[in-house]
Amino acid sequence: MAPVHDPYLTSPVSEVRGHGLRLRPWDADSDTDVETWLRGALDPEFRRWNTPVRPVTDAESAREALRARAGEAYEGRGVAFRITAAGSDTTLGHIGIGAVNHALRVARVGYWVLPEARGRGVATWALRVAAEWSFSELGLHRLELDHAVGHEVSCRVAERCGFRYEGTLRGAVFEAGRHDAFRDAHLHARLCTDA
Template sequence: MPVLTRPVVAAGTVARNPQPALPTGDGLLLRPWRAEDASAIHAAFQDPVILQWHIKSADSEEEVAGWIEEWHTMWREERGAQWAVVDEDTDELRGRVALREMLLGEGVAEVAYWTVARARGQGVAARSTTAVTRWAFEEVGLHRLELFHSTANPASCRVAAKTGFALEGTKRSALQHPDGWHDMHFHARLRSD
């Protein structure tokens, strides 16, 4: 059956170039993950706060090394893009920001993030979300970015609001966390916003 619309973003737009490093302009750098980041990711996933809001754990550095390989594959296959958020001067890990579930033809992706414990309260998630949003709209040409978080996570709600992601609704009992089913806030931002 013929498709009646043209792709929002042509296939190959992302993968034809290496994944870029994205400076935030205020001391942070979003850079592609490296194999040597496995120990820092593993350490971050020992934090109970990260485990509270995520649905997987990191049992070993070897397991995390597999994640990094998969993140590189996602870039090549244009399914997603994951960045390490690091201090621009020291390269110390501050968090992660990602475009997940990237559908170039539809012009849509989901923004996701986490912040290491020692970097919380410093605007890391908001600053990195702003940088990746700018790149997704201005460089890639996506039309819509979505952001989901548990309604029990007010810090994520503040990040969404601060970065211009409008609350569009609540998905009831939408994602199972280790402590049970959570309602999820559904935020979005359009390139035209």
């Protein structure tokens, strides 16, 4: 069982490789990373399905979001990766492992892909890489993900990666663009013992 200051999260993770991708930590001090995070957060398709607790509307709020993720890594509560192709430094999207509960060896995973990289299997391959890494390096037993009901693309990504549908979480996520209304989400999960 990992301690609160899990060395896999608190020491710098330079990159995770697999399936033709590299998962690399975001850098809040990089203007390029900040601009890319902002572009992802403002993408209409992202906003249709996701409403961050803390809105990202400009470069400063994007930088703060990346700093918050770095803080979560330092505290052993999560890790955020930008997705790149194996031979490139161009960001294709994001995958993050958060809400790490070391006692239960469970965490949550979330992802998004930039518009120009959609339809190429980026989310599927990134989820496979992140899941394999979470089980082998973080010692997790269970990895969960949820998505708003109706987000069929995310549902298919989860199922292709062995994340079984476990049910509907009522009123579990914000409505698009609102913090005062909720919608249902589908819960998927994969265990380290699953095929």
